[in-house]
Amino acid sequence: MSNRFQGKVVLVTGGARGIGYATAERFAQEGARVAICDISADAAQSAAEALKRDGGHDAVGFGCDVTDEAQVETLFAQVIAQLGGLDVLVNNAGVTRDNLLFKMSVDDWDRVMNVHLRGTFLCTRAAQRHMVEQRSGKIVNLSSTSALGNRGQANYSSAKAGLQAFTRTAAIELGPFNINVNAVAPGFVDTEMTRQTAERRGIDPEEYKRQRAKSIPLGRVGVPRDIANVVAFLCSEDASFVSGQIIYVKGGPETLR
Template identity: 65%
Template sequence: MSRLDGRAAIVTGAGRGIGAATAKRLAREGAKVGVFDLKEEFCRDTVQAIQADGGEAVGIGCDVADAQQVERAVAEVAAQFGRVDILVNNAGVLRDNLLFKMSEDDWDTVMNIHLKGSFLCSRAAQKYMVQQKYGKIVNTSSTSALGNRGQANYSAAKAGLQGFTRTLAIELGPFNINVNAVAPGFIVTDMTRQTAERVGVDFAENQKLAAGRIPLRRVGQPEDIANVVAFLASDDASYVSGQVIYVNGGSR
């Protein structure tokens, strides 16, 4: 029996990168997965990969910053799978720039997707979790929460998610709902590729330089984050709540 048999999960931003790896890992653990991304077609590869591996998944287009779309999408998962047990708030974007160059749209876009999106999805999902007296919410923060040049918007959003995580753990704990966060370091994704391109560095060279600064001497892969999320989404983590777990190869 797998750890998540009988559970229904939602993973936002699951069309690629960490979200896709997480959706696939939860499915391998036995969960039925609602794969959310901005457009339904963005979900297709992840859903097909899960189904090819014998799992069950549905792809749903959803702008996580739109309350009506979020309510509809979460209700669709509940209707199809009969419940909502796990929510992974992973959707995110980059709009990097130095403060004096950063536009209001750069700021608002990042805040809306990361922070407002996590708020809206958590608010929608907790209704089912509270009724069930069971649930797991995992938010995706970042080591950038500690500050990173050119990422005032992203760093603020990711730091905000840590306070959001701890607050939800307090509010939802009495209903047997665990709320935690993972804070990835350097992970090889399209987003880190974009960061390298922004500063004019070859991505392969960027990974090599990053690995040299990491105690484990390697950069992370999306599966490294998915593995930790799978633990937090399982009953193995039933007494873990309000925590932020840095998954960064030992970096400070």
């Protein structure tokens, strides 16, 4: 493993599990000092301890509700003070409240929109202050193939589509300050969240994965590391001329077979 991020400070929101944790781990393995944020401070701290215990990595956990402006401001002040700066922000925090339109409550809609859109806005706004001053930075937002539309996910699909527009706009505004802003849109990835989705539908999670893999040209579903690898690339110097892009990571165009 290279040391592409040696001396860099990386903040991953929603980093206690799944794609977020895999992303934090990937950066840590390449030398970064990693801050893991999660709505549960205990979960964030446990994840950071796991990185330190299993790989001897430099990691710290913070509790933060990314929809709360005051908590976000405090989070960024703490990260910069404790870790000495901020070079990379990965806006990964997310939730699902799936339901068909006629069953979806206003709370279902608001919670999903707030975490994904308001949360990404608040974190990006806080990060850019520091990044503009230092004239450098990398920001990656987690979108989804659901941004193209998905039954039972009017809230989630709308939020993830909004993140793509936000990404392009932020790239335009922050580019003059040498800040790259991109988004990664995963397809089906085997995480605790997708397993819970299967269980809500009354399907065995392993059978659910097998069903989903049938429409993926590579013949398998994704794993969190697949997404983390692309996020790391976008935050490396190899991608220094890549900005405002939406990278779909889904094993190829979907097929019916």
